[in-house]
Amino acid sequence: MAEPPAEGDVLDPAQRREADEAAFVVGFSEATEAEVTVGRDGAGTPVIDVPASAWVAAARHARDGLRMDFIDWLSAVDQPDGDPAGLDVVLHVVATSSAGVEGDRDRYQRRDFGPPSVRRLMLRTRVPESALVLPSLTTLWPGVAWHERETFEMFGLEFSDFEDGSGHGLRPLLLPDGFEGTPLRKSFVLAARAAKAWPGAKDPGDSSGKAPSRRKIQPPGVPDPSWGPRSPEASGE
Numbered sequence: 001m002a003e004p005p006a007e008g009d010v011l012d013p014a015q016r017r018e019a020d021e022a023a024f025v026v027g028f029s030e031a032t033e034a035e036v037t038v039g040r041d042g043a044g045t046p047v048i049d050v051p052a053s054a055w056v057a058a059a060r061h062a063r064d065g066l067r068m069d070f071i072d073w074l075s076a077v078d079q080p081d082g083d084p085a086g087l088d089v090v091l092h093v094v095a096t097s098s099a100g101v102e103g104d105r106d107r108y109q110r111r112d113f114g115p116p117s118v119r120r121l122m123l124r125t126r127v128p129e130s131a132l133v134l135p136s137l138t139t140l141w142p143g144v145a146w147h148e149r150e151t152f153e154m155f156g157l158e159f160s161d162f163e164d165g166s167g168h169g170l171r172p173l174l175l176p177d178g179f180e181g182t183p184l185r186k187s188f189v190l191a192a193r194a195a196k197a198w199p200g201a202k203d204p205g206d207s208s209g210k211a212p213s214r215r216k217i218q219p220p221g222v223p224d225p226s227w228g229p230r231s232p233e234a235s236g237e
Contacts, residue, residue, distance in 0.1 A: 031061035047122045055125050056135045068093035074147035076155045078186045086128040095119040136162040149173040154184040
């Protein structure tokens with residue numbers, strides 16, 4: 001394993017973070033020829049925001065330029081109050097080369113001498129409600145087909161040029177045949193409440209009605225009150 005340089009050469013974590021984010025902006029801007037922004041999620045993972053027109057180019061740069069060779073997951077977030085309203089599509093990818101000896105060597109070359117960690121990256125784009133179509137990434141990561149099919153049926157997002165090798169095209173994945181609607185959109189009405197009213201209040205304070213009482217049941221081993229010998233008063237004798 002390669003030995004890290006002297007302690008004096010170690011970058012401050014804040015400086016290393018700023019340098020990484022600046023490199024992301026330059027790299028993705030050049031690869032996509034579009035304006036990109038870089039942020040972080042709650043876990044500190046870099047989040048790259050790109051326009052929908054640069055979705056495939058940004059994903060290709062993540063795979064080929066940054067060696068993010070493993071697709072972790074892809075999904076969407078409904079943003080009906082966004083500007084513009086639509087879906088935020090999020091892709092989470094990982095570099096398998098960031099683990100083990102190769103990962104240590106790569107970190108030292110980047111002057112990252114902190115604890116070992118897996119390199120992760122999130123790409124995000126907004127697809128407007130007026131045109132819910134996004135190019136498929138199946139030519140880059142074949143395994144993303146499962147995620148795109150789920151996002152298609154749960155959010156109603158079409159993926160153009162989708163190809164999973166089956167020849168059947170983009171199709172539902174989990175829901176039963178004949179199901180109508182997109183369950184993970186905020187506008188979707190829960191079928192249970194639409195078909196049958198809830199016996200009590202849906203939320204605290206929104207109904208003055210009382211829920212039906214439960215039938216009282218004796219604990220196990222306790223006989224019914226009518227069982228066994230009774231006093232003369234109780235029997236009427």
